[in-house]
Amino acid sequence: MPELPxxxxxxxxxxxxxxxxxxERVVLFRENLRYPFPEHLAASLEGTIIEDxxxxxxxxxxxCGSHHxxxxxxxxxxxxxxxxxxxxxxxHDHMIxxxxxxxxxxxxxxxxxxxxxxxxxxxxxxxxMIASLGVEPLEDECSIAYMQQHMRHSTRPIKIWxxxxxxxxxxxxxxxxxTLFRARIHPNTPAYACIDKAEMLRACFRSxxxxxxxxxxxxxRNYKNALGTTGYFQHKFQVYGREGQACFTCNDxxxxxxxxxxxxxxxxxxxxxxxx
Numbered sequence: 001m002p003e004l005p006x007x008x009x010x011x012x013x014x015x016x017x018x019x020x021x022x023x024e025r026v027v028l029f030r031e032n033l034r035y036p037f038p039e040h041l042a043a044s045l046e047g048t049i050i051e052d053x054x055x056x057x058x059x060x061x062x063x064c065g066s067h068h069x070x071x072x073x074x075x076x077x078x079x080x081x082x083x084x085x086x087x088x089x090x091x092h093d094h095m096i097x098x099x100x101x102x103x104x105x106x107x108x109x110x111x112x113x114x115x116x117x118x119x120x121x122x123x124x125x126x127x128x129m130i131a132s133l134g135v136e137p138l139e140d141e142c143s144i145a146y147m148q149q150h151m152r153h154s155t156r157p158i159k160i161w162x163x164x165x166x167x168x169x170x171x172x173x174x175x176x177x178x179t180l181f182r183a184r185i186h187p188n189t190p191a192y193a194c195i196d197k198a199e200m201l202r203a204c205f206r207s208x209x210x211x212x213x214x215x216x217x218x219x220x221r222n223y224k225n226a227l228g229t230t231g232y233f234q235h236k237f238q239v240y241g242r243e244g245q246a247c248f249t250c251n252d253x254x255x256x257x258x259x260x261x262x263x264x265x266x267x268x269x270x271x272x273x274x275x276x
Contacts, residue, residue, distance in 0.1 A: 004170030006217035013226025057169035068124035074113030159187035
């Protein structure tokens with residue numbers, strides 16, 4: 001699933017391409033993705049101007065007319081910009097916006113776990129998908145004091161804590177594993193036991209996210225940016241997806257354990273498990 005760096009990279013590309021442009025026509029090729037497309041989606045968007053493309057957590061936000069579009073890429077979704085999309089439509093292209101000036105925006109999603117929602121322009125922040133989200137990891141609101149407050153009584157593994165979007169948004173499976181390797185923290189360590197390491201942990205997830213942003217995100221299967229090109233941070237992974245391979249730091253073997261059904265990669269030497 002695309003995480004913060006991938007969604008931010010996509011938003012930046014879309015903003016450059018379509019912000020300030022009018023939607024002339026909306027073409028839908030099915031009735032639903034994860035959820036049904038909003039009723040009257042085409043009528044609501046046609047003739048409006050996409051004023052901006054913003055990100056909140058892993059959501060893409062686009063104010064237009066009296067509405068706010070809330071989009072999520074799911075596991076395999078992508079927005080790309082180009083020309084002649086109707087004539088050159090690909091399998092799994094589920095929605096096309098024809099913009100003024102001849103540019104097209106295509107939503108492509110093989111697994112159809114993404115979704116497109118509409119909300120009232122001034123009410124997007126109270127939408128159930130948005131209202132309960134935690135702080136942005138790269139913003140000042142993600143302070144050491146804030147992290148320690150939420151760590152203090154949490155017995156959950158720190159890997160699960162990092163991925164809880166009710167606390168900090170945008171740190172998914174890839175970047176949680178990479179963060180904990182940099183911090184030399186075993187992923188099973190209880191969150192409360194990391195309270196004295198909060199400053200280091202924040203520095204590590206911020207450096208990982210900044211580097212991933214600079215690399216255009218990570219492409220494992222489907223992710224592409226707005227121009228249809230892939231990211232390349234996956235070539236810099238230290239542990240993620242490297243089970244059975246040698247650690248670049250100590251030469252021990254990278255291992256894989258499961259947290260809440262998700263794979264967690266770590267080095268047993270660099271990230272020694274705390275004594276029970």
